Amino acid sequence: MSDNLQFIVTGLTTGSVYALVGLGIVLVHQVTGIINFAQGDFVMLGALTFALFSEKGLALLPGVLVALAITVTVGALVERLAIAPARSATVERLIILTIGASITIQGITLVVVGTNPHFADPFSPGPPLRIGDVVVLRQYLWVFAVTAVAVLALWLFLTRTLTGKAMRAAATNPDAARIVAISPSRMSLLAFVLAALLGGVGGVVLAPLQAPSAGIGIALGLKGFTAAVLGGLDSPSGAVLGGLAIGVIESVAAGYLPSGYKDAIAFGLLFAVLLLRPQGLLRRTSAVRV
Amino acid sequence: MRTTVSTLRPYAVLVAVLLLVPPVFTRVPFFTMATAVQMGILAIATLGLVLLAGYAGQISIGQAAFYGIGAYASAILTTQAGLSPLLGLAVGALLCGLVGFVVGSFIFRVRGHYLALATLAFGLMMGNIARQLEITGGASGIVDIPRLAVGTWVVDGDLRYYYLVAAVLVVATVLGRNLVRSLFGRSLQALGDSEIAASSSGVDIARHKRAVFVVAAVLASVAGSLYAHWVTFVDYHTLDLLLSIQLLIMATVGGLRTVWGAPVGAFLVITLSQAAQELLPRLPTNVGGEFEIAVYGLALIVVLLFLPRGVAGGLMTLRRHRPSQEPGT
Numbered sequence: 001m002s003d004n005l006q007f008i009v010t011g012l013t014t015g016s017v018y019a020l021v022g023l024g025i026v027l028v029h030q031v032t033g034i035i036n037f038a039q040g041d042f043v044m045l046g047a048l049t050f051a052l053f054s055e056k057g058l059a060l061l062p063g064v065l066v067a068l069a070i071t072v073t074v075g076a077l078v079e080r081l082a083i084a085p086a087r088s089a090t091v092e093r094l095i096i097l098t099i100g101a102s103i104t105i106q107g108i109t110l111v112v113v114g115t116n117p118h119f120a121d122p123f124s125p126g127p128p129l130r131i132g133d134v135v136v137l138r139q140y141l142w143v144f145a146v147t148a149v150a151v152l153a154l155w156l157f158l159t160r161t162l163t164g165k166a167m168r169a170a171a172t173n174p175d176a177a178r179i180v181a182i183s184p185s186r187m188s189l190l191a192f193v194l195a196a197l198l199g200g201v202g203g204v205v206l207a208p209l210q211a212p213s214a215g216i217g218i219a220l221g222l223k224g225f226t227a228a229v230l231g232g233l234d235s236p237s238g239a240v241l242g243g244l245a246i247g248v249i250e251s252v253a254a255g256y257l258p259s260g261y262k263d264a265i266a267f268g269l270l271f272a273v274l275l276l277r278p279q280g281l282l283r284r285t286s287a288v289r290v
Numbered sequence: 291m292r293t294t295v296s297t298l299r300p301y302a303v304l305v306a307v308l309l310l311v312p313p314v315f316t317r318v319p320f321f322t323m324a325t326a327v328q329m330g331i332l333a334i335a336t337l338g339l340v341l342l343a344g345y346a347g348q349i350s351i352g353q354a355a356f357y358g359i360g361a362y363a364s365a366i367l368t369t370q371a372g373l374s375p376l377l378g379l380a381v382g383a384l385l386c387g388l389v390g391f392v393v394g395s396f397i398f399r400v401r402g403h404y405l406a407l408a409t410l411a412f413g414l415m416m417g418n419i420a421r422q423l424e425i426t427g428g429a430s431g432i433v434d435i436p437r438l439a440v441g442t443w444v445v446d447g448d449l450r451y452y453y454l455v456a457a458v459l460v461v462a463t464v465l466g467r468n469l470v471r472s473l474f475g476r477s478l479q480a481l482g483d484s485e486i487a488a489s490s491s492g493v494d495i496a497r498h499k500r501a502v503f504v505v506a507a508v509l510a511s512v513a514g515s516l517y518a519h520w521v522t523f524v525d526y527h528t529l530d531l532l533l534s535i536q537l538l539i540m541a542t543v544g545g546l547r548t549v550w551g552a553p554v555g556a557f558l559v560i561t562l563s564q565a566a567q568e569l570l571p572r573l574p575t576n577v578g579g580e581f582e583i584a585v586y587g588l589a590l591i592v593v594l595l596f597l598p599r600g601v602a603g604g605l606m607t608l609r610r611h612r613p614s615q616e617p618g619t
Contacts, residue, residue, distance in 0.1 A: 035403040082591050091402040092349045093594055096542050099351075099535060100590035107584020218531065222414065225407055233404075264418035271411035278400050 005134050007251045013140045013209070015247020016147035017043070020202035021224025022231065022239035023154065024195035030171040030234055031191035034094050038078055038102040040221020041109075042196045046071045046203025047212035048109065051118035054207070060123060068200045074105060075196020079189050087185075102217070109214040120207035143205045150201050151240055154194070158236075167191065219263075223250075226270040232280020242281075304463060304553070308456040312449060320568070323448035325560060327520060330455035333556035335513035336540040337459075337466050337549060338506030343538070344546030345470055346502045347482030348398070349406045352413025353510050353537045358420060358529030359386050360511030361518035365432040366425060368519075375438045379515040383508050390507030394500035401485075410534075417529035431525025438519040451520055458516065459553065462509060466549045469505070478502055510537075532583070539586050543593045545600025554602040562589055 021039055028036045050067035058066070078101045086097055122139045129136045158164040170177040170187040178184060202220075203212070210216070226246050231238020246266055254262045273281065315321040335357055343349045363382030367373040373381065397408050420426045427433075438445045438454065445454050469475050477498055480488035489495050518524045536559065544555020566582035597604045 029403070035406065082595070085595050089594070089598070090347070092343055092347060092406075092546075093542075093598065095349055095351075095403065095406045096538060097591060097594050099538070100587045100594065102587070103535065103583045104587030104591065107582070107587055111584060222410075225410075229404075229407060258422070261418075261422065264415055264422070267411045267414040267418065271408060271415055274404055274408040274411065275396055275399055278404050 003255065004252070005132075007255045008248055009134055009136060009140065011248035011251030012244055013143050013247070014251065015244035016143050017202040017206045017220070017243075018223045018227045018246050019240040019243025020147060020150060020198045021220055022227030022243045023151065023236055024198040025224050025228040026231070026233060026236050026239045027154075027198070028191045028195045029228070031167055032083070032188045034083065034098060035225070036192070036195060037095065037098040037221065038105060038217075039195060039199055039224055040219070041102050041105040041217035042071050042075060042199025043203040043206065043220045043224075044212060044214065044217035045074055045105065045109070046200030047120075047207040047210075047216065048113060048118060048203070048214065050204045051120040051207045051212050052113065054120040055118055060121075064204050067204055068197060071200030071203070072193055072196045075192045075199075076189060078105075078196075079192035083188065083192070084185060087188075102221070106214055106217060113214060115213060115215070117211035117213040119211050122208040123205075137209070139205070139208045143209070146201060146205045150198060151236075154198070154236070157194075163190070222270075223266060226266055226273075229270055229273055229278075230281050235280060238280055300467075300550070301460070301464060304550075305460060308460065311456070312452065316449075320564065323452050325564065326452050327448055327455055329553075329556045329560050330452065330459050331513045331516050331520070332537065332540060332560070333553040334455075334459055334462050334516070335510040336537050336544065336556055337462055337552035338509030339537050339541045340544075340546060340549060340552050341466060341470065341478070341509075342502050342506040343541060344548075344551065345475065345482055346478040346499060348499055348502070349402075349538075350409040350503075350506065351406055351531075351534050351538060352409035352411075352416075353506065354529045354531065354533035355413040355416035356386050356390065356507040356510035357514035357517070357533060357537075358416060358524075358526075359389060360514030361524045361528045362420060362426055362432070362514075363511070364515040364518040365435045365524045368436050369432060369434060370425075375436055375515075375519050376440065379438075379512065379519070382515045383511045386511030387504050387508045390504040391500065394503035394507075397503070398496060398499045410531075413529065413534050414531060417526055417531070420529055421526035427525070429526065431523060431527075433523050435518050435522045435524065437522065438516075455516055458512065462512075463549055463553070466509075470549065474498070474501070536586070539590050541600075543589055543600060545603030545606075547599060548602050548606060550602040550606070551600050555600065558601060559586065559589065562586070 021043055024039045024042065025036060028034055028039070046067050049070045050063055053063040053066055082097050082101045083094070086093065089097070122137070123142045124138050126138055129138065158168055166177070166182045167187050167190060169180070170182050170184050174184050177187075206212070223246055224243070227243035228239045230242030230245060231240070246269070249269070250262050250266055253265050257265075311326050312323065315323055315326050335353060339350065339353055360379075360382045363385050364375065364378040367378035367381055368375050393412065397405065397412065400408050421429055438451075445451055470478070477488065477493040480491060480493055481495060481498055485495055514528065517528070540555035540559045541551060542555070543558055544553070545551030562585050563582040566585040593600060599607060
């Protein structure tokens with residue numbers, strides 16, 4: 001029983017990061033209609049730059065800010081250099097473009113940083129906490145807290161600010177939004193910047209738990225897709241719940257099955273949900289996107 | 291008779307270029323015949339993707355799964371069931387066609403981005419399964435796969451193997467080009483342009499999508515088998531996500547809407563990645579081994595933004611602007 005509890009706590013931690021990745025994917029998909037295959041690489045950039053600066057001895061807060069600034073800049077560059085010039089391209093081309101952006105980010109990171117993993121200090125030092133039989137690393141609490149704050153902040157931004165409302169308007173009806181002087185191009189840029197920020201935040205809190213290297217973005221991105229698809233691809237809250245669910249499923253599966261099946265289960269789930277319930281697990285009505 | 295000549299001319303060019311490869315590649319220090327074999331094998335798999343993603347507009351980020359099924363089928367059938375390599379290749383292709391038929395029967399329930407994710411998930415799942423199963427040799431894979439032989443003549447050495455791969459590529463290109471020029475091919479193109487329009491013109495959407503999915507699967511399988519008998523070893527890395535992406539890049543860089551895009555794309559992308567491997571280590575960095583993907587990515591973005599029809603597609607547009615030329619397909 002305590003084993004199960006331990007798996008769940010660990011799973012919720014990785015699940016929180018998946019939730020942030022999924023949230024970024026949903027945000028970009030809602031506003032631009034694009035699935036951003038580079039989302040996992042935003043997490044990688046946040047984690048890797050934070051770890052690099054941490055190794056160089058930079059303090060926590062400046063390290064976080066620099067890592068986020070770099071990630072957000074890359075997010076904006078991806079949108080301006082690759083996505084914006086091809087707004088009218090077909091779905092296949094846009095998908096291939098974001099894949100191109102993803103492997104370009106990975107490749108440039110490999111050239112600049114190399115293949116080695118880097119190590120970040122935990123946010124607060126000290127021995128792990130013990131709650132009953134469950135071991136909770138202090139960094140887990142940071143992951144939970146930061147994810148909660150990020151999700152809440154995004155929700156407030158989308159529902160309470162004019163820019164956030166404009167973004168939702170552009171997502172719901174781009175033509176009508178344009179009539180009331182909301183620029184879809186600016187909203188697309190904003191969506192990518194926010195997605196990069198969410199990814200970067202996920203990366204920064206993940207860095208002390210998983211020594212990041214240039215290649216970790218692929219797996220994280222794939223888990224993010226699974227999270228987003230479980231929630232129906234258009235639902236921010238669905239993506240958060242999806243991310244947490246995948247984290248827990250993976251962690252429990254890894255506890256009982258040979259470790260190799262962990263990923264097979266996540267991808268099998270993605271495949272099954274896409275084909276059986278493309279509208280996501282939570283939504284009851286089936287909407288057809290034409 | 292003029293039509294016959296102008297129909298055959300592109301094939302003559304293809305054969306001439308393929309025959310020019312050995313004398314050039316064995317003399318230019320940059321290239322080897324092994325590179326040429328690799329290009330040929332990947333061009334065959336890319337051809338399938340051109341038909342699927344280019345003509346029919348159905349993206350797949352999971353083609354490595356079929357390449358892997360072909361490679362593993364060849365490996366298992368020849369090392370464990372004692373079949374001859376040629377028979378292994380044929381049975382593998384048949385099996386892959388069957389898997390393609392089953393998967394193609396339900397994967398097209400989704401479209402666009404969802405299809406991209408579904409094929410991606412399918413490819414990753416197959417890769418994970420290949421790594422776990424006992425029959426596929428688990429994580430260590432299968433070794434000592436026999437070389438391809440026609441009767442008692444064993445095709446060994448990169449040069450001989452190249453001629454074999456080139457011959458398969460020519461046959462595949464002829465079949466592919468005939469296919470896209472048939473009624474079936476026209477229907478595929480209509481489907482790729484607008485599903486609603488195609489369906490209201492009487493094109494059976496589901497059947498056509500499934501059929502082209504099977505064709506792409508069989509081509510990927512043949513390429514995978516050729517690869518397995520060439521390197522005489524397969525493991526789960528054969529089904530790597532990077533291969534699916536590489537095939538997609540080759541098809542896009544070469545040209546998605548022309549069968550010539552496959553060989554052109556395979557040549558350009560592998561040449562670029564070789565060039566990157568030669569040049570980048572001279573930069574003062576601590577670079578490992580997979581950095582050439584930056585080159586893939588940049589090539590992809592540049593081609594998509596500035597040459598949306600790909601390099602081969604762009605060249606053909608140039609030709610078409612010359613008067614009195616019959617447009618090629």
